[in-house]
Amino acid sequence: MTGYNSNGDVATSNANGHQNGHNGSSNNNGNRQLTADYTAQENHTNNINSQEKIQCYLSTEELRALRVMNEDTYPYEVIQEIADFIVKGSNMRPKIGIICGSGLGSLADIIQDAKVFEYEKIPNFPVSTVEGHAGKLVVGNLEGAVVMAMQGRFHFYEGYPLAKCSMPVRVMKLCGVEYLFATNAAGGINPKYSVGDIMLMHDHVNMLGFAGNSPLQGPNDPRFGPRFPALVNSYNKELINKALEIGKQMGIEANMHVGVYSCLGGPTYETIAELKALRMMGVDAVGMSTVHEVITARHCDMKVFAFSLITNKCATEYSDKKDDEANHDEVMAVAKNRQKACCELVARLIRQIQASS
Numbered sequence: 001m002t003g004y005n006s007n008g009d010v011a012t013s014n015a016n017g018h019q020n021g022h023n024g025s026s027n028n029n030g031n032r033q034l035t036a037d038y039t040a041q042e043n044h045t046n047n048i049n050s051q052e053k054i055q056c057y058l059s060t061e062e063l064r065a066l067r068v069m070n071e072d073t074y075p076y077e078v079i080q081e082i083a084d085f086i087v088k089g090s091n092m093r094p095k096i097g098i099i100c101g102s103g104l105g106s107l108a109d110i111i112q113d114a115k116v117f118e119y120e121k122i123p124n125f126p127v128s129t130v131e132g133h134a135g136k137l138v139v140g141n142l143e144g145a146v147v148m149a150m151q152g153r154f155h156f157y158e159g160y161p162l163a164k165c166s167m168p169v170r171v172m173k174l175c176g177v178e179y180l181f182a183t184n185a186a187g188g189i190n191p192k193y194s195v196g197d198i199m200l201m202h203d204h205v206n207m208l209g210f211a212g213n214s215p216l217q218g219p220n221d222p223r224f225g226p227r228f229p230a231l232v233n234s235y236n237k238e239l240i241n242k243a244l245e246i247g248k249q250m251g252i253e254a255n256m257h258v259g260v261y262s263c264l265g266g267p268t269y270e271t272i273a274e275l276k277a278l279r280m281m282g283v284d285a286v287g288m289s290t291v292h293e294v295i296t297a298r299h300c301d302m303k304v305f306a307f308s309l310i311t312n313k314c315a316t317e318y319s320d321k322k323d324d325e326a327n328h329d330e331v332m333a334v335a336k337n338r339q340k341a342c343c344e345l346v347a348r349l350i351r352q353i354q355a356s357s
């Protein structure tokens with residue numbers, strides 16, 4: 001059920017009167033607090049009487065997320081306002097946009113002369129609710145280029161519609177961004193991949209698209225791009241080749257692959273049968289993000305470079321071993337261990353883009 005607190009924020013509870021969200025566990029900011037009282041509208045199974053006041057423990061971020069989730073689509077003008085806010089507030093016009101994957105937020109820490117915007121202070125911006133996604137937009141200089149980096153992306157499983165998950169890519173476009181660098185943590189399905197490897201994305205299988213869901217659903221605004229965009233050649237070959245060359249220079253070519261990523265809705269990790277099916281479809285790595293961002297970026301004609309950090313090996317055979325189960329702590333730990341290599345790859349590639357422009 002849904003109710004509203006005194007600030008007009010939306011708060012929800014399930015049939016047992018417990019709040020929806022994270023089952024009482026702490027969110028990424030750890031500042032869970034009493035944020036709302038609301039009047040229960042009906043009897044609950046735990047005998048809370050009708051009209052009795054109950055307390056709702058959602059963090060301020062979660063309440064704001066719920067409110068933003070319930071907003072409708074983002075028209076061009078609203079996205080323009082957000083872009084103007086960022087360009088004016090930073091006094092910079094970025095050329096490269098970076099989306100940091102789970103545990104890869106340090107990609108934004110290497111940005112110099114940074115102007116940092118917390119998502120909750122950006123008008124009409126969603127907020128991050130996942131651990132490992134700090135919820136900050138960082139604008140500044142990296143290897144001679146002005147970049148804007150999202151320390152925290154939005155996922156479908158957080159409750160945001162896909163168009164909202166990838167709305168920041170359009171903000172990037174209207175800020176002046178020409179290149180999207182999207183990174184993610186992913187499970188390796190290709191048996192040749194090891195934990196810690198980097199897979200440069202050269203294609204994707206859009207499972208959410210198979211199910212009839214797209215960030216471009218709804219009326220098309222031609223100021224962003226065409227109604228029916230083509231997606232072959234979505235991943236810029238020149239940038240992939242440059243990254244492979246950089247991998248050699250860094251001495252990590254044995255841990256680098258070029259492969260196919262697939263995005264599932266999450267938040268569950270995959271079953272063995274699903275992983276087998278994905279492998280049969282030619283998928284090398286699986287996650288819960290990136291594809292809708294790439295679609296949105298290609299729709300508005302941005303050049304795309306994307307890679308997956310393989311944070312866990314996906315089991316494709318049945319076994320009783322607990323080790324076979326993916327978990328987010330492991331994902332974060334591997335990302336932390338490999339963040340230096342990921343940062344270096346991104347920095348060197350940006351240096352090359354700058355050198356050749």
Ligand SMILES: O=P(O)(O)O[C@H]1O[C@H](CO)[C@@H](O)[C@H]1O
Nearest residue numbers: 101102184185288289328331
């Ligand atoms: O894709 P990113 O944001 O890197 O995160 C990946 O890791 C999380 C699961 O551990 C999911 O959010 C999945 O999408």
Ligand SMILES: Nc1nc2[nH]cnc2c(=O)[nH]1
Nearest residue numbers: 185186187286287288326
């Ligand atoms: N769907 C999915 N997302 C991930 N993110 C990191 N690892 C995984 C995984 O194994 N599956």
